[in-house]
Amino acid sequence: MSRETTLKTYIESIRDQYDYILIDCMPSLGMITINAFAAADSVLIHVQAQYLPVKGLQQLIQTIGKVRRQINPNLTIEGILLTIVDSRTNFAKGIINKLEEAYGRNVRIFEQYIPISVRAAETSAEGKSIYMHDPKCTVASAYSNLTKEVLEDE
Structure with a gap:
């Protein structure tokens, strides 16, 4: 039900x-x-x-x-x-x-x-977030920018 x-x-x-x-x-x-x-x-x-x-x-x-x-x-x-x-x-x-x-x-x-990014693929194998694995890589930066873009509408 x-x-x-x-x-x-x-x-x-x-x-x-x-x-x-x-x-x-x-x-x-x-x-x-x-x-x-x-x-x-x-x-x-x-x-x-x-x-x-x-x-x-x-x-x-x-x-x-x-x-x-x-x-x-x-x-x-x-x-x-x-x-x-x-x-x-x-x-x-x-x-x-x-x-x-x-x-x-x-x-x-x-x-x-x-x-x-190979760095992003490695995070899955390690069970870590991209910010813990490599906080300065392009993928971490992209996710930070996405967060800002989503929050602009708030």
């Missing part, structure tokens, strides 16, 4: 204790992600600057629309964040252009993107 709202029920009980609650989901549209959408005020969609992930973005946005209609009418899309971007390639530039053409009128696409 009401399995889509289990996380929302819990978050409502602790919401006053926090300024922000971030829910990071795996890239799938399973029950955990639906629970996160039901509990969230907004969604920041991150997508790799690759053909297949961008193609799957349409299904994700449709799912967010369904959740908005049926479970959480207050859910909004904060924006789209491009990750693992190799800005040196024409391929990445083309993906960015296609994304802006397809969604730029309706959904904010963050100016800051997260560049591809």
